[in-house]
Amino acid sequence: MPRPRSLLPPLLSLAVLLSACAPLAARFSPRHVPSLRGARSVEIEYEWRSWTWGVQERHQLERQGATDTFAGSGTMLKGGRWGPLAVTIPDTAMVAFLEALSRVPITTGEYEPVWQPDSYPSYTVRVHLDDGVVEFHSSSSTSDMRPWQVDLGGTKYVSRSGATMEALKHLFPFLRLDELRELAERPPTPSAGGTAP
Numbered sequence: 001m002p003r004p005r006s007l008l009p010p011l012l013s014l015a016v017l018l019s020a021c022a023p024l025a026a027r028f029s030p031r032h033v034p035s036l037r038g039a040r041s042v043e044i045e046y047e048w049r050s051w052t053w054g055v056q057e058r059h060q061l062e063r064q065g066a067t068d069t070f071a072g073s074g075t076m077l078k079g080g081r082w083g084p085l086a087v088t089i090p091d092t093a094m095v096a097f098l099e100a101l102s103r104v105p106i107t108t109g110e111y112e113p114v115w116q117p118d119s120y121p122s123y124t125v126r127v128h129l130d131d132g133v134v135e136f137h138s139s140s141s142t143s144d145m146r147p148w149q150v151d152l153g154g155t156k157y158v159s160r161s162g163a164t165m166e167a168l169k170h171l172f173p174f175l176r177l178d179e180l181r182e183l184a185e186r187p188p189t190p191s192a193g194g195t196a197p
Helices: 008-021 091-102 163-168 177-184
Strands: 041-049 054-063 070-077 081-089 120-129 132-138 148-152 155-159
Touching: 041 070, 054 081, 054 177, 070 177, 081 091, 081 177, 091 120, 091 163
Parallel strands: none
Antiparallel strands: 041 054, 041 120, 054 070, 070 081, 120 132, 132 148, 148 155
């Protein structure tokens, strides 16, 4: 009697095929974010508000050709619109930022932000890749805004680490935040770069 053929090779081939066709969220270890080195663009949005006032900061950054340098603009909304100011992130800082984000630990579970009275922050970082978008978001009032919600192509995870904020620190020296905040303290004149609401 002939021996039955093993189903293992066909099953392995099917697994390889499904893996190649899988969406972004399925092609990585569930313990970390996938590699973000191939990012095409990055959006950074920060908002803080209380019962009496609020502020928004927005940055749009695009990869420059085949380099790791990103450039774009930064604006601030605080009693008016301030900016935009031109922003350039050198390749060393951008690579450090993207590699640090790629090491952010994640896990399954419900995202439950930590709030403090009269302090309502919101931080969102969107990394646009060729095959999808990875979004980091937090509305926690903790110093490093942990925990964070991480959205991988529609599949949501939680990061209870402060690694996302640590990654952002690679960009802070180049986002011209102090200049934007200084503009927002001036009267809205054309020379200050601001417009009245």
